[in-house]
Amino acid sequence: VLSQEERGAILAALQGMRAVDALSDASVLSKIRGLFRQEGTSWIEINFGDWGGVIQGQFEAAKQAILRHRVLEFEYVSVQGARTLRQVEPVKLWFKDKSWYLWAYCLERGAMRLFRLSRMRRVRCTGRCFMPREGAEDWIDRQDAAPATEITMRVAARMGYRVLDEFQEADVRPLEGGDFEVTMRFVEDEWVYGYILSFGSAAQVLSPRHVREGVRLRLEESLKIYSE
Numbered sequence: 001v002l003s004q005e006e007r008g009a010i011l012a013a014l015q016g017m018r019a020v021d022a023l024s025d026a027s028v029l030s031k032i033r034g035l036f037r038q039e040g041t042s043w044i045e046i047n048f049g050d051w052g053g054v055i056q057g058q059f060e061a062a063k064q065a066i067l068r069h070r071v072l073e074f075e076y077v078s079v080q081g082a083r084t085l086r087q088v089e090p091v092k093l094w095f096k097d098k099s100w101y102l103w104a105y106c107l108e109r110g111a112m113r114l115f116r117l118s119r120m121r122r123v124r125c126t127g128r129c130f131m132p133r134e135g136a137e138d139w140i141d142r143q144d145a146a147p148a149t150e151i152t153m154r155v156a157a158r159m160g161y162r163v164l165d166e167f168q169e170a171d172v173r174p175l176e177g178g179d180f181e182v183t184m185r186f187v188e189d190e191w192v193y194g195y196i197l198s199f200g201s202a203a204q205v206l207s208p209r210h211v212r213e214g215v216r217l218r219l220e221e222s223l224k225i226y227s228e
Helices: 004-018 026-035 056-068 136-144 157-166 190-197 209-227
Strands: 070-077 083-096 099-106 111-116 120-129 149-155 172-174 180-186 203-207
Touching: 056 070, 056 083, 056 099, 056 120, 083 111, 083 136, 099 136, 111 136, 149 157, 149 190, 157 180, 180 190, 190 209, 203 209
Parallel strands: none
Antiparallel strands: 070 083, 070 120, 083 099, 099 111, 149 180, 149 203, 172 180
């Protein structure tokens, strides 16, 4: 019934499922390889894990909370280092651009939010149940399909390693003195402002003007916290 290429595609897909522990039993793959008469080493190995195992606990707790419809509680660390206690109704784990995120309805904010797993601390699955909210999946789909904003930024030479790691060669223009001009396209939300701020004083937004102004306002708000 299945061609050689189709059988190979199915095995590759199952191998990928093992990367997120959705298929933890290696014997299942072995049996299907035998059924398909395809022995030997798989041609692909997918591993979403981080080197230090930093997000392993967060991932597992979030997965169980989603599957069991349990409220998830954790401390969330902002890009400025501020910690807030969050209780959320988790909807979906999301891998995007080298990082894992959690889409969830935040009970404190009363709205859907996106949380980066590496910034979640003291994560625990509570005993509180919840009914999945209608429209949550549609909201996520709309956010993922939102139009991207093109942002141009000057990055100091000392951040050259990040330019190499995080930008395509076609989006980088070397400047005199060793600095770089980079172009990136992101959906304009709090995450992208946090990303820009993560460069600290080594980056300056050149355009568009409203994003540059948005970064300035967020820096002023952070300064007020420390001034007080």
